[in-house]
Amino acid sequence: MEFADRVILVTGASSGLGRHAARALALAGATVVLLGRHEKRLDGVYDDILAAGGAQPVIMPFDLAEADDPRFNALAATLAHQLGRLDGILHSAAQFIKLSKLEHQRLKHWEAAFATNLMAPFALTRACLPLLEGAEDAAVLFSAEEHGLNPGPYWGGFGLSQAALIALAELFAAEHQDNPNLRFNVLIPGPVSSPMRHRTHPGEVPENLPKPESLLPFYLTWLGPQSRGRSGEVIRPDLGYDPSRQD
Numbered sequence: 683m684e685f686a687d688r689v690i691l692v693t694g695a696s697s698g699l700g701r702h703a704a705r706a707l708a709l710a711g712a713t714v715v716l717l718g719r720h721e722k723r724l725d726g727v728y729d730d731i732l733a734a735g736g737a738q739p740v741i742m743p744f745d746l747a748e749a750d751d752p753r754f755n756a757l758a759a760t761l762a763h764q765l766g767r768l769d770g771i772l773h774s775a776a777q778f779i780k781l782s783k784l785e786h787q788r789l790k791h792w793e794a795a796f797a798t799n800l801m802a803p804f805a806l807t808r809a810c811l812p813l814l815e816g817a818e819d820a821a822v823l824f825s826a827e828e829h830g831l832n833p834g835p836y837w838g839g840f841g842l843s844q845a846a847l848i849a850l851a852e853l854f855a856a857e858h859q860d861n862p863n864l865r866f867n868v869l870i871p872g873p874v875s876s877p878m879r880h881r882t883h884p885g886e887v888p889e890n891l892p893k894p895e896s897l898l899p900f901y902l903t904w905l906g907p908q909s910r911g912r913s914g915e916v917i918r919p920d921l922g923y924d925p926s927r928q929d
């Protein structure tokens with residue numbers, strides 16, 4: 683129960699990796715704030731966590747792409763009012779743009795991707811900073827893509843939003859390097875079975891991919907007390923995936 687008494691906000695908690703991470707955090711004792719756009723999907727995660735014996739979570743329906751500063755501030759104020767503290771944020775929400783040459787991408791696709799993948803993690807973290815700075819041991823973990831490290835052809839606006847997200851995390855870490863109680867790191871999960879992975883790589887055999895469960899030790903380490911004092915790192919787990927395996 684190393685997360686007992688901790689409050690962790692998880693974006694993208696309704697699906698994929700965020701959903702699994704939220705459940706693991708709740709089983710480790712955290713009060714998890716489940717953020718996503720669809721209340722019904724969050725209800726399902728809530729029920730799943732309670733059925734598994736996890737700490738009671740809080741549901742936070744919220745559209746990251748539509749919010750402005752006042753709405754992010756209001757979200758932080760709600761957390762302060764209802765829970766009185768915040769010990770961590772896992773940014774796991776993301777918006778994918780389908781792979782294509784730049785000439786086929788449109789501004790509205792870039793706007794949606796940048797709003798969810800870059801601007802929201804910035805604005806949400808910024809709004810929650812006073813709460814995080816008030817915690818004894820706070821961790822912010824951004825989720826990014828391999829293509830953020832090396833934006834390649836066809837990944838277009840999605841890859842560039844991820845590159846900017848990694849740079850954003852490094853900026854937060856650098857600007858708070860004097861605070862040993864607050865850290866900012868980036869997790870690049872690599873290939874893991876999830877709804878998004880099946881959209882980005884439709885040719886893969888899902889059963890051959892690592893399962894989301896294999897990432898849980900990384901979420902627990904980088905959001906919890908074990909990573910205290912480590913900030914500005916990019917974590918790239920090797921989950922042993924062999925992309926040439928097609929059986």
Ligand SMILES: NC(=O)c1ccc[n+]([C@@H]2O[C@H](COP(=O)([O-])OP(=O)(O)OC[C@H]3O[C@@H](n4cnc5c(N)ncnc54)[C@H](OP(=O)(O)O)[C@@H]3O)[C@@H](O)[C@H]2O)c1
Pocket residue numbers: 693694695696697698699700717718719720723744745746747748773774775776777798825826827828870871872873874875876877878879
């Ligand atoms: N799976 C992989 O192999 C892999 C590899 C590298 C990096 N990642 C990264 O890991 C993270 C999680 O990926 P995933 O595979 O779990 O993706 P996913 O299954 O598609 O989940 C994405 C989540 O983002 C939420 N979301 C999207 N737009 C939102 C918005 N405007 N406001 C609030 N929530 C929004 C979705 O919730 P609703 O639709 O219910 O709102 C959903 O819960 C992402 O940052 C991704 O880039 C994944």
